Amino acid sequence: MGKREKAIRAIILGAGGRDFHNFNTFFRDNPSYEVVAFTATQIPFIANRIYPPTLSGPNYPYGIPIYPEEDLPRLISDKKVREVFFSYSDISHEELMDKASLILSLGADFRLLGPEATMIESRVPVLSVCAVRTGCGKSVITRKIARLLRGKGLRVVVIRHPMAYCSFKPVLRFASMKDIDAEACTIEEREEFEPLVEAGITVYAGIDYELVLREAEKEARLIIWDGGNNDFPFVRSDFEIVLLDALRPGHERLYFPGEVNLRRGDLLIITKVNEAKEGALAKIRENISKMNPKAPVLETSSILRLDRPELIQGKRVLVVEDGPTITHGGMPDGAGAAASRQWARELIDPREFAVGSLKTVFEQYPHMGRVLPAMGYSEEQIRDLAETIQRSEAEAVVIGTPTDLRKRIRIEAPATRVVYDFDVDLSSWLEGFLKRCGLSGS
Numbered sequence: 001m002g003k004r005e006k007a008i009r010a011i012i013l014g015a016g017g018r019d020f021h022n023f024n025t026f027f028r029d030n031p032s033y034e035v036v037a038f039t040a041t042q043i044p045f046i047a048n049r050i051y052p053p054t055l056s057g058p059n060y061p062y063g064i065p066i067y068p069e070e071d072l073p074r075l076i077s078d079k080k081v082r083e084v085f086f087s088y089s090d091i092s093h094e095e096l097m098d099k100a101s102l103i104l105s106l107g108a109d110f111r112l113l114g115p116e117a118t119m120i121e122s123r124v125p126v127l128s129v130c131a132v133r134t135g136c137g138k139s140v141i142t143r144k145i146a147r148l149l150r151g152k153g154l155r156v157v158v159i160r161h162p163m164a165y166c167s168f169k170p171v172l173r174f175a176s177m178k179d180i181d182a183e184a185c186t187i188e189e190r191e192e193f194e195p196l197v198e199a200g201i202t203v204y205a206g207i208d209y210e211l212v213l214r215e216a217e218k219e220a221r222l223i224i225w226d227g228g229n230n231d232f233p234f235v236r237s238d239f240e241i242v243l244l245d246a247l248r249p250g251h252e253r254l255y256f257p258g259e260v261n262l263r264r265g266d267l268l269i270i271t272k273v274n275e276a277k278e279g280a281l282a283k284i285r286e287n288i289s290k291m292n293p294k295a296p297v298l299e300t301s302s303i304l305r306l307d308r309p310e311l312i313q314g315k316r317v318l319v320v321e322d323g324p325t326i327t328h329g330g331m332p333d334g335a336g337a338a339a340s341r342q343w344a345r346e347l348i349d350p351r352e353f354a355v356g357s358l359k360t361v362f363e364q365y366p367h368m369g370r371v372l373p374a375m376g377y378s379e380e381q382i383r384d385l386a387e388t389i390q391r392s393e394a395e396a397v398v399i400g401t402p403t404d405l406r407k408r409i410r411i412e413a414p415a416t417r418v419v420y421d422f423d424v425d426l427s428s429w430l431e432g433f434l435k436r437c438g439l440s441g442s
Contacts, residue, residue, distance in 0.1 A: 007034040009081050011108075013069060013099070014038055015088035016046040016164040020055070020207050021234050022087045023064075025118045028057045035060070036079045041069040042088060042328050043165065044357070044377050052168055055207055076106045083109045089229040089257055090134050090328055096256050115264075119236040120210055123217050125437040128225035128237035130265075132258035133251050135325030135334065136243035137271045137302075139192060139402060140422055142226045145241075146201045148430055149222060154439065157220035158196055159212060159235065160205040161228025163189050165377050170208040171215055187376025187385075188323060190403040192226070209234045222439060229324070230258035239433045241267045246276035246299075247331070249283040253291065263291050267298070267429060271422060274301035275338065300424035304339040308416040311396050317344040318394035318413075320385075322401050323373040327361065332369035336400020339418045344398075347371070353391040356384035374401045382409060389413075 010033050012019045019038055027035050040046035050063040067075060075081065084103045086096065100110040129142045142158060149156045165186045174180050174193045196203050203226075204216045213235055216223055225233045233240070242265030244252050252262050262268070270284055281299070288297060306312070319336040326334055337347060350372040351362050361375055362368065372389070376382045386409040389397060397415040399405050404417060434440040 008032060008083055009079060010035050010083045010085060011037045011039060011072070011075055011079070011081050012085045012087050013041075013072070015040060015042040017162045017228060018089060018231055019087040020051065020162065020164060020168075021209055022085065022113050022118055023051070024055070024208055024210065025120065026113055028059070033083075035064055036081060037075050038064060038066040039069040039072055039075070040066050042090075044381070045165065055168060055170060073102070073106055076103070076108050081108050083111050085111045085113060087113070089231040091256050093254055093256055093259075115232055115236075115260075118234065120213055120234060122213055122223060122235050124220055124223055125439065126223045126225055126233075126235050126237045127239045127241065127433060128227060128233040128235070129241050129243070130225075130227035130232060130261045131230050131243040131245075132262050133245055133248055133255055134229045134329035135322065135331055136245040137420075137422060138227055138243055139195065140420060141241065141243065141269065141424075141426075142224055143195055143199060143201075144422070144424075145426060145430065146196065146224055147199060148427060149224075150200070152434070154434075155219060155221045156201060156224060157216045157222075158201055158203045158224045158226050159209075159216055160192055160203055160226045161231060161234070162205060162207060162209070163192065163228070164207055165189065168207050170211050171206040172204065173215065174203040174205075186378070187374055187382065187401070187403065187405070187408060190408065191322065191374075191401055194403045222437070229328075230255060230261060232257055232260050232264065238437060239266050240264055241269060244268060244270045244284055244288075246270055246272045246280050246284065249276070249280040250287070251330075252284060253287050259291070262288070265292060265295050268292065268295050269424065270297065270299045272302045273299045298424055300422040302335070302338070303421040303423055304335055305419050306339050306343065306398070306416045307419055309343050311414040311416045312340060312343045312398060314343075314345045315395035316346045316348055317396050317398055318348045318350060318389060318392045319371045319398045319400055320374050320389070320405060321371045323375045326368050326371060326373050327365045327375075330367065332367055333371045334400055335418045335420045336398045337369065337371050339400070340398045344396075348392050348394055350388060350392055353388050354384075355387050355391065357381050358384045358388050371400075374405060376408070385409060386411075
């Protein structure tokens, strides 16, 4: 790269999603900055790679290195960094300011980029589904909305928040299970893409969301943004639906950028109200009244059932849950455990059976209950998951993930899947949205 002596040397703190988007939209063609590094956390196997020149652009002909976040103090010193941009999600305000304090103590400035600097304008109407925490149920609501809109004869496409776990491809399109088999290398990707594709919905993702959006626009009359973690949308939305979790009262104002979503939301949905403890809903309602008092609020119960409950009745059961929800999402367990307790004799604690990378996961997230997180960010993790399930000697296995794990790993014990939904009618809200967009009766 040619010398840019007046450019501000910057580092972007990320986790393989928001960080790349912020670079593409704000930094890539910005002569005022020179991004000298990304850092990575939360998601394994992002660090120690290169953000490739095909994505970084002509100002970065050799790409940009990605380091573990633990290297940040050294990087600030060695690379003479003046500004550090925090660019990932689902982090407590306390931890966020701890990071800010570290950066300031090292002499650099701490920066955040907001929606105006990073959102892309769409040529077709966009409805977004976001949340205040990971694991609120965004994907369930996205699928429900997509089915309702398709039922009205609309061409609907979903754009999913990035999942840059394997190759750094600018645009990915999933319209069939063959597409998923070819491109989705992790369990986490399959969890998001599979249920939508099985319902006949085309899903886009990738790394360069300007290109992703332009491709999606070619085949959509309406786009649904399916958010990741508790991030705000990459694409400017005409209507923002934001989910709050009745099992985590207070979190709506304690996590970044979930509070941003709470304050921006056009429609707020409190999920899992039938599972909430006494006082939880009152606390959430109070926070809404302070932070977004004009937003309409819906409250919905969870609908949980097992497709074959007789397989676990009276047995020692291993429950496999959605990984992000019970790791950095902070939940002790999820839908699998909730659906199993009335049937199973015992939920097996998988800690003593965990092998390889899963041992590390349990050490890193000690809050987890008697459930196994479906970690599958690499072939090694997928093998560790399969071996841990086998070592547990469970009499039956409950699959609490959106994807059927049996398509990816061999499970010898009898297995049942959790069917998960919300008891909420969104028809009238969608009809009002369609009228405002001129799509009613299409």
